[in-house]
Amino acid sequence: MEDNKLVRLLTSEGMRYLFIGGCTTMVNLVVYAVLCRVVHLNVNISNIISVSVSILFAYVTNKLIVFRSHCSNIGELAAECARFIGARLATMVIEVGGVFVLYEILHQNEMVAKLATQVLVVIGNYFISRFIVFKDRS
Secondary structure: OHHHHHHHHHHHHHHHHHHHHHHHHHHHHHHHHHHHHHOOOOHHHHHHHHHHHHHHHHHHHHHHHHOOOOOOOHHHHHHHHHHHHHHHHHHHHHHHHHHHHHHHHOOOOHHHHHHHHHHHHHHHHHHHHHHHHOOOOO
C-alpha cells in the first residue's frame, strides 16, 4: 500500500513540479536574457535579478499548484515563505556562483553558463521544497 502512495505522489506532484519548474526556469531565463541582451545590464546583476524574480514566481506557484499548501494563519504563512526564500537563496548561491565561474572565469557564453547551472538548481529545489518547505504538517 505504501508503494501505491509513493507512485501517486511521484506522478501527480512530480508532474506538477516538472511543469511549474519548467515555467519558473523560463521566467528566470527570459528575464535574464532580456536584462543581458536588451537592457545590456551586467551578466551577474542580470542573474541576481532574474533569480530573484523567479523565486517570487516559484513560491506562489509551488505553494498553490505543486504542493497545494494551506496555512491556517499569517504566522504559518510567514514561516513557510521564509523557509522557501531561505532555501531558494541557498540554491541561488549555487546558480550565481556557477554562472560567475562559467562566464567570468571559464569564458562560456552567458546563456550556456545560465543553462548549465539550472539542472542542479531544479533538482535541489524540488527536494528542499518537498522535504523542508512544504512538508506535511500532520
